[in-house]
Amino acid sequence: MEKNLNYKLKEEGTNSLDLGDYIEYDWKKAYIFTPYTTEVDMKKVLGLTFHDPVNMSIRDDRELLVVIKEDNTFEYMSVDLRYGYLQQKGEYITPENDVIEITHP
Structure with missing residues (x-):
């Protein structure tokens, strides 16, 4: 998932993505x-x-996306900021509201 997400961010002209995909x-x-x-x-x-997992408190080159599963376990993805910044619209993202805006550097 991390690889696919970072690949999508590299694409020219990508301004949003559906996280659920x-x-x-x-x-x-x-x-x-x-x-x-x-x-x-x-x-x-x-x-x-x-x-x-990535020492976010000292990193300025990454964002961390953490997905909470239905069973309260989680998965995380490290997002390389060279390709774009993810922006959630609310306090958190849900399956019903899963569009993330992307701002490119």
Whole structure:
């Protein structure tokens, strides 16, 4: 999923994507964490035990997309900011409202 998502961001003229098109399992919420977000802040938002896999608190080249599955487990994707910045429209993304805007650098 991470590879496909980063590939989509590389495409010229891509200004949005439907996140659900990239998720092959039942999910209920997704969150985008921007550079310099601390692990403590991510845990508060997610409400789950979570270990930051990419050290977001010191990174300025990545965003982290965390998808919460129906069974309260999660999957994450590291998004390379060279290709674009993801923008969620609300507090979180849901299967019913899964369009993410992309801003290119």
